[in-house]
Amino acid sequence: MAARAELEQFVRDALGAGHARDDIRRTMLVAGWRERDADRALAAFADVPFVPPVPRPRPFVSARDAAVYGLGFFALCVVVVNFVSLMFEVIESLVAGDPLGGRQLAWQVAAIVVFAPIFGVIDWRADRDSPVRKVLAYAALFFAALVVLFTLVSVIALVLMGGLSGEVALKALVVAGTAGGILLYYRRDLRADREI
Template sequence: MRPSDQLAEFTREALKAGRSRDEISQALTEAGWAGNEVDEALAAWVDSPFTPPIPRPRPQLSAREAFFYLLLFGALGWTAWHVGSLLFQAIDVLVPKAGDKFQGWERDMMRFSIASLIVTTPLFLWLHTRVSRDVARAPGKRRSPVRKWLGYIAMFLAATTILGDLVHLIYRLLDGDLTLQITLKSGVLAAVAGAIFVYFRDQVGRDDDAA
């Protein structure tokens, strides 16, 4: 039996025998267990006089959930990228720099972005609806570690993108090279990254409230 399993089993039996949490903590500490190990072992059980001890719900991970959350994350990222790319190309057309000409490769990029959005946007919306429905039916899925990790990673990437965009905008302003085209593109980038941040903040916030 692994040490962690031994600790969990001892804690359960001690609580079942009516020992107080202070007594269990003192006994385990004197036996050489670290404070965080003792706290985690006790936190796994509800502080209640009910016997036998009531276990707290624990995050669980399944391959199926990981697949859907990773696909959702990827679909949203791909959609956001091509929304930004398409808007960038539109800005180049509507607010061109002096001497700029719309090239053939730029048309190809716009076609590719449109084709990508036709595929990935419905996919993201379907995945979002499916995941939301699954979570509504089984609220325990909010404790999924993959769901939380991907949410926080997405928020981190969105936040760093917004900060980098702001730095670039200020640099261009200080350099005296801040044009309408650059300002509009910075606005698009901030809006797309901000939308992703707000989306995942809402999802993660609900998960934290349910934890």
């Protein structure tokens, strides 16, 4: 963090001295700074002809954002866990030839019916630049990637041991597919951050 502040101070001083943005960027790159760091430091100041340089407003973390996006993240977790569990019951019912039903099914459907709209509304109204939302979106990406990787490890291990049944393969597909859906859903956040 100190290095970032130091780089922004350099940009502030260089802009204040009248240097062109392209020259400042080139100088930072020659000095060994990454393009992303140089671009972020320059982006911290408005591109307006005024001295001293005008800093851009910085996003801040509010307690409201933490509560709202925390609830959205929790709702996503509840929906995903109950959806996967519901799909497992459907698979087990198909394999065993038993009719689908029971109390557990009712709780899973009820949880999805209640929490899916909560997640949908929060995410639909979300400020994509909120630092809290970004952190939680990256947390979702991180956990989804881990789930996909560990599912792949499990399937490969079961294949090598000769213990991969059709039921287990279908369950692995549900888990990996759900995690993959989360990865695809949040890919726009990755793309937006790479452009900064």
